[in-house]
Amino acid sequence: MTFPHRWGVLALAVLVWQFAAGAHGSVFFPPPSTIAAHMHGLWFDGPVAHAFLSETAVGTILPSVARMGAGFLLAAALGVVLGLALGRSAYAHAALDPVLQFARAVPPPALVPVFVVFLEFGTQMQVTSIVFSAVWPVLINTAEGARGVDPVQVETARVYGLSGPQRVRFLLLPAALPKIFAGLRLSLSLSLILMVFSELLPGTADGLGFQLTDAQSRSDLLTVWAVIVLLGILGYLCNAALLGVERRLLGWHAGARGG
Numbered sequence: 001m002t003f004p005h006r007w008g009v010l011a012l013a014v015l016v017w018q019f020a021a022g023a024h025g026s027v028f029f030p031p032p033s034t035i036a037a038h039m040h041g042l043w044f045d046g047p048v049a050h051a052f053l054s055e056t057a058v059g060t061i062l063p064s065v066a067r068m069g070a071g072f073l074l075a076a077a078l079g080v081v082l083g084l085a086l087g088r089s090a091y092a093h094a095a096l097d098p099v100l101q102f103a104r105a106v107p108p109p110a111l112v113p114v115f116v117v118f119l120e121f122g123t124q125m126q127v128t129s130i131v132f133s134a135v136w137p138v139l140i141n142t143a144e145g146a147r148g149v150d151p152v153q154v155e156t157a158r159v160y161g162l163s164g165p166q167r168v169r170f171l172l173l174p175a176a177l178p179k180i181f182a183g184l185r186l187s188l189s190l191s192l193i194l195m196v197f198s199e200l201l202p203g204t205a206d207g208l209g210f211q212l213t214d215a216q217s218r219s220d221l222l223t224v225w226a227v228i229v230l231l232g233i234l235g236y237l238c239n240a241a242l243l244g245v246e247r248r249l250l251g252w253h254a255g256a257r258g259g
Contacts, residue, residue, distance in 0.1 A: 027221060035229055038222040043230075061230070064207040067123065068195040071130025075187050078131070079138025080180060084172055086139070087146025104136035108194055112201065121203025130194040134187040141183030145176025181246040188242055192235050 014032050021031035043057035086093050108129055119125040149172055158167070199209025208227050215223035 030222060030225055032229075035222065035225045039226045039230065042223065042226055059206050060208060060211050064195055064199065064209070065234070067126050067130065067198065067207065068191050071127045071195065072134060072188055072191040074127070075131045075134035075191065076138055076184055079135045079183060079187065080142050082135075083139045083142025083180075083183075084146050084168055084176065087143040087176065088168075088172065090147070093143060093147065100136065100140060104140070108133040108197065121201060126195070126198035126201075126204070129198050130191050133194050134190045137186035137190070138180065138183040141179040141186075142176055145179030146172045148179070149175045177250060181242070181250070184242060184246075185239065188238055189235070192231065192238070196231065 018031045018033060021029050043054055043061065086096065111129070111132065115125045115129055119128055195207075196209040196212070198204070199207035200213055204210045208231060212224060212227045215221075215227065
């Protein structure tokens with residue numbers, strides 16, 4: 001589907017939502033125009049604290065983005081490094097794969113009591129919970145990508161005198177990039193979900209998750225809808241940025257191989 005058509009479908013969906021909500025007149029299902037006006041007044045109006053964001057936005061949106069970004073970047077770095085190391089050793093992969101599959105299957109909420117014992121409530125625990133859940137897609141996909149490299153190419157690189165780090169940089173990492181980005185996309189979605197979940201826990205005093213629960217406790221449905229819409233926009237923008245990086249890197253590597 002081409003770019004204009006995609007935006008046309010989105011515009012049509014918003015129009016249908018607008019007319020359906022207006023016809024129904026329910027406070028539980030406000031129209032997009034009302035939600036957009038509330039979002040503007042909530043986060044972009046009033047005293048300006050940073051650029052075009054209000055003080056409320058700085059205290060709500062930026063902490064959430066910081067937690068999600070820190071968790072995602074740490075998970076990506078750990079996943080790529082450990083995945084490449086695991087993918088280089090067939091024995092290590094066979095030995096550790098059951099443990100990895102078990103760890104990735106554990107629901108993050110089930111580990112909250114464990115995290116609380118070691119870290120207590122707060123930003124450190126929130127970021128840790130994001131990292132623990134988001135690292136598995138990157139790690140497993142990176143390992144699979146590294147294991148998929150042709151053994152003849154690996155042996156040829158060894159014969160030509162490439163050191164271990166050079167083989168990783170010039171052979172394993174480029175070959176695993178498509179798998180790595182597949183894992184990164186999953187990890188990014190999990191980071192957003194876990195960011196919201198971590199901010200629903202006691203001990204949180206800011207962030208979109210906190211604002212969501214606070215608005216729900218006050219029956220402020222417009223703010224609930226505003227946070228939901230903002231989370232959707234945030235997820236879309238982050239995914240679009242990651243796709244842009246992926247196309248650029250994969251295109252650069254394809255051009256380098258072709259040249």
